[in-house]
Amino acid sequence: MKATTATRSGLGLLGSLLLVAGLTAAVPRVADRDVQAIADGFAGRRLVALESIIHAEPPDNLGGGFLADQIKALALLRQAELTGDHTHVPEANELLLRFCRQLEQPNWWGRINHGGGLFAMRALITYGNRPDLLFPATVAKLRDGREPDGRVIPGQSLRHFLPETCFNRHIRIGLYTWPKPFEGAVGYTENHRLQYMVHALLLCQIYGDETYTPPDGPPAPLRSKQPGQRDFYGYWRQAFYEYLIGYRKPQIPIEPWQFEEFRHFDWGVTEKDGATYLHVFLGDFWFLRDLSDDPVLRTYCEMFIDLLLADYAEEAIRGVYAGAHENSEKHTNRLPGLMHIFNHLLFDDLPYVPAGHEYYEWGAWSYLSLLTTEYHPGHPDFPKVLIDLAVNKPREGYLVREAIAETRDGLPGKPKATWVMPDHALGFGIKSWNGWGYHAGGAYVATPGAKLGDVGLAVIPFGLSDNNQFDLKYSLICPMQSVVGRGAAITQNGVDQLPSKIWIKDGFTEDFQSFPPWLFFSARSSIGREVYLAIRPVLGGWQADTPRQPGTTILQFRVAPGERLPELAHSKVPAEGLGRIIRFEQASDFLVWEMADSDRFTSFDDFKRSVVAASLSVDAESVSYTSTAGEKLRFDRYDFRRHSVDGRVIDYDEYRYVIHNPWVTWRQGAKRARIERGARAAEYDFNPDDSGIFVDRMPAKTVRQ
Known part of the structure; x- marks a missing residue:
């Protein structure tokens, strides 16, 4: 292959760095948000949410009224409990009776793994001894299938x-x-x-x-x-x-990097950070934390709730969920993922208030868990450091480095790195997959929005899929490699297998003509500054591709005969998922990414000129890029173990963490985790007596508020 080289002069680099330093020093810092005020505001946000659920028209995507009846009933009971107004309690009981009478009918959402009777079980266990809320006749129907006339139909009860x-x-x-x-x-x-x-x-x-x-x-x-x-x-x-x-x-043994075992104490929950599934895990753990009568099991679940929230908070930027994640097939258009409800209720960090119909969703038992639990930001054991971690991002940014499980060759599995700023982030899988539910990462900007589909902008890489829709769970899978630094990265999708593409959410100001083949983007962020992004293919050019139009059915799940097929299972291109697709002409091309903001650059044009002048070199062995911040990234074309940042070969041992950022440390295999920021902290020890025995052994949790 012919080698090409582009360089910038040393004097130019020095001048740019001096300018950056001067601008950074002059920018006033955004005041930190009041963590205690956010915690105190939870009760008000909860009441508004319950009211919104009660008066919403449920979408027709939950198997008729099967889940919708349970959701509304539980919301009505909780509202009555909190306010003392029992006006709608009879309606709640009638909805639960109607739910029971549907149980013997085949239904997609009636399956245990799709939520089954979780809402109704919470209602029965929580309010079964409150006849003013859950009527004795409703308790009898939920528990045994007994009708008011005395008939018993066991299949129309939780016995089902x-x-x-x-x-x-x-x-x-x-x-x-x-x-x-x-x-x-x-x-x-x-x-x-x-x-x-x-x-x-x-x-x-x-x-x-x-x-x-x-x-x-x-x-x-x-x-x-x-x-x-x-x-x-x-x-x-x-x-x-x-x-x-x-x-x-x-696991399918595709290559040594395909991990083969999960040990949640040691590696964390592997779907834990997926934009589609994180809320589901939280809901399940919250159920057991609240409803189990086993104190040891309850404590384990409470600890996992905290740690999963910490994992989310580190990459949440004002409602946008950034970075590479597991199982994220709904991440295509909903940049907050399905954690938007948790973000709003717990952290008050979403730029809009979710509408009631948004609570009627896959995994909605998690939302209702949060609305009906006593374990929330007002609880003395709920670590307020989690709120601080979510809402007060330092202006200078920080790096997240983590992995999932361990590979067969002893290396950390699917390591990822994300550079996080208060209003934007750049992060990718370091050695991972793209497709089949794996969200490979990208560039993210937190922007205002009046509804869920409006929140955030992103540019995200993906491989060729048969539906030309990025990050679809059932798209073709391809390897993903990257080198990530402080606001810059080099990535590669596949190895001469698939064309590289990027999906661009509509809303950026773009300049694709001034300095080809560079692609430049600009957007005004939620905190009022301009965020800039540059992307360049290294070996070839690019061309515009055509995404599927909104409303196009691109996939349909199989459903057992007689079951209702919910709208959710159609995997349609959503209206709010509008965007553009760029296809790069060289198969498996390398992409250079750089992201910055108006704290560092006086204008969009200033950013563009600085990026174009930066050093980019390509030879038979590697691709190297020196960012406008002066950091040199080197992508080795033959051995990921030789990737480097500023001449230092990447040490994959630094990725052996379930959660790792400047304030959170949960190292793989340690069975201990710590969150500490200023005066607030929380510590978790799954093995406090060092016995290595966990069943019936109480783990230890300490909180400093």
């Missing part, structure tokens, strides 16, 4: 979910046949398995005085009071601990 949690040959659930649920089963990702565990543990709690006869053995108590007796509660309780401590899931 018992058979599947006691025996299921397809996914290998069985007290006598499979010692561990799901062992060797194909399918059912982490969040689906967790939803089974939540259902099973709470069902055993509700029906604990009964026995059940499974197809694979003699009758067994759902929850025995005799020490040592085998029961279903013990089966699922052990499964939950196994899930946290030593969970394994078979």
Whole structure:
């Protein structure tokens, strides 16, 4: 290959750096937000949210009224509990009765792994002893299927979910046949398995005085009071601990970097930071934290809630969820992901107030968990340092470096790096995948918006998919490599496999003509400054591509005969997902990225001139770029272990963290985590007695407010 070189003079570089230093020193800092005021405001935001849910017209995407009835009923009961106004309590009870009478009808959302009866179980356990809120007739129907006329229809009660949690040959659930649920089963990702565990543990709690006869053995108590007796509660309780401590899931051995095991104490929840699934995990853990009568299990769940929120907060910029993430098939257009409700309620950092219909969504039990729990920012054990981490980003920025699990060659799996600023971020997978649900990262700008689809701008790389829609879960998968520094990066999608593309959300000011093949972008951020972005293909040019039009059905899930197919399962190109696609002419081209703002540059033109003058060199061994901040990135074309920043080869040991930024440290394998910022802190120890035994051993959590 022919080598090309472009350089800038040393005097030019020195002048630019002096200008940057002078501008940075002169810019006034944005005052930090009042963390205590945000915490105190939770109660008001919660009441507004409940009112909005109650008066919203639910979208027709939840299998008719199956989930919508549960959501509204729970919101009505919680509102009555908080305000003392019981006007709508009869309506809530009627909705729960209607939910029960639908249970025997096939329904996509009736599956346990899609939420099943989670809302109704929360209503029964929380309000079952409050006849002023949950009427005795409603309790009888939820628990046993008893109608007001005395007829008992067990299938029209929460008993409907018992058979599947006691025996299921397809996914290998069985007290006598499979010692561990799901062992060797194909399918059912982490969040689906967790939803089974939540259902099973709470069902055993509700029906604990009964026995059940499974197809694979003699009758067994759902929850025995005799020490040592085998029961279903013990089966699922052990499964939950196994899930946290030593969970394994078979993986397709594509290459050594494809990790093969998850140990959540050591590696964190691997879908934990996905824009589509993070809220679901939070909801599941919140259910057990609130409703389980096992104090040890409750404490574990509370600790995981805190740590998952810390993982989200570090890359949340005023409602936009930045950086590379796991399972994020809905990240295509909704830059806040499905965490927007949590962002608003917990951190008050979303630029708009979510409408009631936004709570009627996949995983909505998580939203209702937050609205009905007592564990919220006003609770003495809720770490306010999480709010500080989410809303008060330092003007000078910081780097997030993390990984998931461990690979077969002993390296950290799917390492990622994100450079985070108060109103923009640049982050990618360092050695990961792009496609099949993996969101590879990109450049993000926090911008104002009046509704969910308006919030944030982004430019995101992806490989060729059969639907020409970026980051679609079922698109073709390709390797992803990058070198990430302080506001600059070099990335590559695939290795001579697929054309590289970028998706550009509409809303940027663009200049693609002044300095080809450079692509320049500018946008006004939420804090009022201009944010600038530059992208350049290294080996070839680019051309505009054509995205699918809004409303086009690009994928349809299979649904069992007789079940309702929800609108959500159609995977349509959404109206708010409007954007452009650029296709790069050289297959698997390298892309140079740089991101900055008006604190450093006097104008968009000033930024463009500085970037074009920066040093970019290409030879047979590597691609190197020296950013306008003076940092040199080197991408080795043959060995990712030789990538470097400022002459220092990347040390992948620095990525052996579940969460890692200047204030949060959770190192893989440590079984300990710490969050500390100023006077506020929280510490977590999963193994306080150093015994290595976790079942029935109380973990330790300390909070400094």
